[in-house]
Amino acid sequence: MPESITIAVARRLSPLLLLFFLSTGFSPQLLADTATDEASLQEAWKTLTDKSYSKKEKAITLIARQNTADAYPVMKAMLEGKLYFSTRDKTLYVLSEEDNNYSFTPLFAGQSLTQESKRGFKKVKINNRLRTRLRQALALLQLQHEDKNLRLAAVQELLKKPDSNAAGLIQEVVETETDAEIRTAMRTLLAVIQLDSANEDEQQDAIEKLADSLNPSALNALSAYQPPNTALKKLADAAIQKINDR
Structure with missing residues (x-):
């Protein structure tokens, strides 16, 4: 990718956001790459359901960079073990529990589902490295x-x-x-x-x-x-x- 494009992408970031991405091992070139159609924000949301922790880490970085209204609550739910996805179509849901029932609220659109078990859903899993990245991303968003x-x-x-x-x-x-x-x-x-x-x-x-x-x-x-x-x-x-x- 031309250097001018890489620089242009970096300039769109606030200094604080750019510092976060560099500190987590992401280069300006990778930031430019994540701006391509292949690594769009929509793809980043889908990637959270992937088994690969490294892919999830890149997705978290892209979502934090975009800083949409959903970024903070989703990362918080992910850190707390409350982010799930449908095994049928990989749609993301946030879990809440009440009166021995499980309520799954879709992240973007659709109706909430309440049932007595978690059947049909899987938790978005994280490891210790992702926990650290999520805490840093959440703090980054809050500091601003x-x-x-x-x-x-x-x-x-x-x-x-x-x-x-x-x-x-x-x-x-x-x-x-x-x-x-x-x-x-x-x-x-x-x-x-x-x-x-x-x-x-x-x-x-x-x-x-x-x-x-x-x-x-x-x-x-x-x-x-x-x-x-x-x-x-x-x-x-x-x-x-x-x-x-x-």
């Missing part, structure tokens, strides 16, 4: 939401499993975030990730930042921290004491 409660929930979700990908997402938005509580949670997340740095000066800086944080994740991170030397151990112990004395 106008509702501050959803943005805060996204940061809290990333705090459950902080990593370099999460740091990249947060660094893109922390300085433009208007809510003080969310900014504090974001900076706590960055400090928690920084605590795992191989650089001892960065570890010290992270400890000092976490000592001033009111977020419960700060204490959790400091308690789990394995200092490489006595000086950092004393600093971490003092930070823990400072938090506990509040």
Whole structure:
């Protein structure tokens, strides 16, 4: 595919979305490829019913890029084990249970089906890698939401499993975030990730930042921290004491 087309596709993405795709191993060339007719959004929905986890991962990325109204609820249902498909025609449904009955609501169109068993339906299966990708995709979508409660929930979700990908997402938005509580949670997340740095000066800086944080994740991170030397151990112990004395 010509380089100009690849660049054009990349330019259509927000910086935050582009960062997510690159951090999950997708190149601009692959993003361009997913924009072709062969990998359309409709095909991505169908691919969620495929047995291949790698194909599902690509589908999740494409769906997140399109960011349609269905993207968030479907990914959430998939993560919670509530996304099913009909064994007859692969139509996607969201499962809900009530009074020992199973209700299957079609994702796009059609009537809901209620029955006493799950016969005729199969769960859209995921593995640990897909769980991580789904959490990141959900957080990505929420970090851009106008509702501050959803943005805060996204940061809290990333705090459950902080990593370099999460740091990249947060660094893109922390300085433009208007809510003080969310900014504090974001900076706590960055400090928690920084605590795992191989650089001892960065570890010290992270400890000092976490000592001033009111977020419960700060204490959790400091308690789990394995200092490489006595000086950092004393600093971490003092930070823990400072938090506990509040």
